[in-house]
Amino acid sequence: MTTSATLLLQPVDACCAPAGEDALDASQAEDVAKVFKALGDPTRVRLLSLIAASPTGEACICDLTAPVGLSQPTVSHHMKQLVDAGLAVREQRGKWAYYRANFTALTASSRALNPA
Amino acid sequence: MTTSATLLLQPVDACCAPAGEDALDASQAEDVAKVFKALGDPTRVRLLSLIAASPTGEACICDLTAPVGLSQPTVSHHMKQLVDAGLAVREQRGKWAYYRANFTALTASSRALNPA
DNA sequence: CAGTCGCATTGACATCTGTCGATGTATCGA
DNA sequence: TCGATACATCGACAGATGTCAATGCGACTG
Numbered sequence: 001m002t003t004s005a006t007l008l009l010q011p012v013d014a015c016c017a018p019a020g021e022d023a024l025d026a027s028q029a030e031d032v033a034k035v036f037k038a039l040g041d042p043t044r045v046r047l048l049s050l051i052a053a054s055p056t057g058e059a060c061i062c063d064l065t066a067p068v069g070l071s072q073p074t075v076s077h078h079m080k081q082l083v084d085a086g087l088a089v090r091e092q093r094g095k096w097a098y099y100r101a102n103f104t105a106l107t108a109s110s111r112a113l114n115p116a
Numbered sequence: 117m118t119t120s121a122t123l124l125l126q127p128v129d130a131c132c133a134p135a136g137e138d139a140l141d142a143s144q145a146e147d148v149a150k151v152f153k154a155l156g157d158p159t160r161v162r163l164l165s166l167i168a169a170s171p172t173g174e175a176c177i178c179d180l181t182a183p184v185g186l187s188q189p190t191v192s193h194h195m196k197q198l199v200d201a202g203l204a205v206r207e208q209r210g211k212w213a214y215y216r217a218n219f220t221a222l223t224a225s226s227r228a229l230n231p232a
Numbered sequence: 233c234a235g236t237c238g239c240a241t242t243g244a245c246a247t248c249t250g251t252c253g254a255t256g257t258a259t260c261g262a
Numbered sequence: 263t264c265g266a267t268a269c270a271t272c273g274a275c276a277g278a279t280g281t282c283a284a285t286g287c288g289a290c291t292g
Contacts, residue, residue, distance in 0.1 A: 023169035029162040040153030046145040053139035074281055076240060095238050095289050103230040110226055114219040190251055211259050211268050
């Protein structure tokens with residue numbers, strides 16, 4: 001993987017993007033698009049919403065297949081996409097794999113695109 | 117087109133989503149995903165960023181082809197995607213078609229997914 | 233230890249997507 | 263009126279994407 005992660009590791013003393021109000025360059029745009037692309041599928045939006053709306057704030061694959069009406073491999077595949085984009089965090093506990101939502105990546109990308 | 121637009125036309129007295137903190141249903145997820153999907157391509161992210169960073173806040177196709185290094189039909193195609201998603205507004209003035217960025221759709225979708 | 237359960241991976245497939253060249257359509261200028 | 267300009271649309275094509283059934287792999291349970 002060639003993630004540059006320049007969006008998530010902002011210097012603390014910077015308000016927004018390092019360059020201020022200029023347009024994003026190709027590399028920055030790629031990082032931003034990666035996050036949005038993961039949210040560009042209704043199923044993944046639904047999965048993340050389900051996880052976030054869960055009482056415990058987390059969910060395993062077996063809890064998610066029924067609500068979205070898709071097969072287990074498909075749900076697993078989608079969750080991998082979300083994890084790769086930094087929008088979900090996976091934690092293995094015994095037999096189960098628990099996922100939590102992480103909206104930090106979303107707000108970071110949104111702010112990179114629209115520093116307003 | 118079957119846009120339900122339930123995200124952009126929130127009642128003014130509602131803080132966030134009509135149903136509060138429940139998970140998004142399939143229809144809502146589709147609307148949210150449509151916006152994010154439009155931003156799921158690095159070129160479109162770049163285009164929107166270029167427009168927003170422009171001094172006048174708007175740009176025509178001919179100003180955008182060079183920075184992204186793509187053909188005119190391709191840029192036109194991408195801009196149509198952004199307009200359809202509500203992220204850009206097109207205005208024809210004489211020979212030129214001017215585009216402005218509209219981040220309202222982005223913040224609405226973000227808030228629908230993460231009301232926090 | 234054998235069986236079951238939860239999940240990831242693989243392979244396959246139909247569909248969608250980004251891109252281009254060619255062409256069509258207004259609009260402006262000479 | 264004729265040519266040039268700006269843009270959209272069309273047709274085509276390679277590559278990416280979402281989905282499933284089948285399989286593999288750990289972890290728990292009897």
